[in-house]
Amino acid sequence: MPDVLISTPFNISLEFEIAPFHKRLGAYFIDLVILLLYMYLMKYLIYIITDIAFEQAYTIDILLICIPMLLYHVVCEITMYGQSLGKKALRLRVMSLDGGDPNISQYILRWFFRIWEWPLFFSVLLPDIYIVIKFFYFIFGGVVVVIVIAVTAKNQRLGDLAAGTTIVNTKIDSSIHDTVFMEITQKDYKVLFPEVLKLSDRDINTIKSVLTQMYKTNRYDTAHRIAGRIKEVLKIQTNLEVDMFLERLIADYNYLATKE
Numbered sequence: 001m002p003d004v005l006i007s008t009p010f011n012i013s014l015e016f017e018i019a020p021f022h023k024r025l026g027a028y029f030i031d032l033v034i035l036l037l038y039m040y041l042m043k044y045l046i047y048i049i050t051d052i053a054f055e056q057a058y059t060i061d062i063l064l065i066c067i068p069m070l071l072y073h074v075v076c077e078i079t080m081y082g083q084s085l086g087k088k089a090l091r092l093r094v095m096s097l098d099g100g101d102p103n104i105s106q107y108i109l110r111w112f113f114r115i116w117e118w119p120l121f122f123s124v125l126l127p128d129i130y131i132v133i134k135f136f137y138f139i140f141g142g143v144v145v146v147i148v149i150a151v152t153a154k155n156q157r158l159g160d161l162a163a164g165t166t167i168v169n170t171k172i173d174s175s176i177h178d179t180v181f182m183e184i185t186q187k188d189y190k191v192l193f194p195e196v197l198k199l200s201d202r203d204i205n206t207i208k209s210v211l212t213q214m215y216k217t218n219r220y221d222t223a224h225r226i227a228g229r230i231k232e233v234l235k236i237q238t239n240l241e242v243d244m245f246l247e248r249l250i251a252d253y254n255y256l257a258t259k260e
Contacts, residue, residue, distance in 0.1 A: 018155050019092045019167040030086030035069050074111035078104060087167075097154075097164045101205070106163040113159030189255055195234040196253045204253050207246050214243065 042065045076084040081101055082094035094110070096102040102110075149155050154166045196204075207226065214223045220242060227242045230249065238245055 016095065016168040016170070019169045021149070021155070023090045023092055023169065024149075024155075024167060027084065027086035027090045027092050030089055031072070031084050032086075034085055035072060039065055039069060073114060074107055077102075077107050077111070091170055092167055093170050094165050095168045097166060101202075102163065102165050106165055110157075110159030110163040110165055113157070113162055189251075191252045191255060192238075192248055193234070193236055193252050194256065195236060196249050197256050198234060199230075199249075199253065204250055208250060211243065211246055211250075 043061070046060055046064065073084055077094055080088060083092070087093060094102055094107070096106060145157055148157050152161065154160075156166050160166050207230075210223050210226050214220055223242050223246060227245055230236065230246075231238070240248065
């Protein structure tokens, strides 16, 4: 599976494995099953258990079925840091091409295009008597999405192209919240690099991603480059080994950030 180079705020490119198509398809079907189960459960509750008029039921159908299904992906990706339940199960993640987690506007933009790419939403709106039309529309829409993913260099769909994102394969679920945060319990902790506060959460997340990749591949070249770049930007001089230097930066950042 080819890798995608993602530029970081330090002008250093990190390599991430593009999500294999079979894993993306698997994640899609997991999400699809979840949504279909939700849809039929809600339809059962609305039309079978409750005794309300069809006109009222249709309005409730839109509010309690269509809108939640429509918002499922964007809400999951924003709250679960680039993952839906299907992506989380198969360890896939949405990542911004400029490094780190996408921002909310990127999530919303890729979701906006999903509305037009995703035939299930429109098939829900059609009455059940149009089952044949639903089926062919669903197949046609899915084929179009697959073709777009297949012909783009980074296996992106239209929403990814517009938002500047892609889907990567990762064995470690990472996000700003679970990679940047590090509890410092040492009472006499001494900060070595107070300049680290000039960096952002996104910068620290990038450093953590570099360390994770270094430990997994046992390749230190990218870590050396980013450490050199940080020393240059922050005007730091130290004899610490590259891994200890980067780890200490993360610890100092957490200690100073929590003391503010």
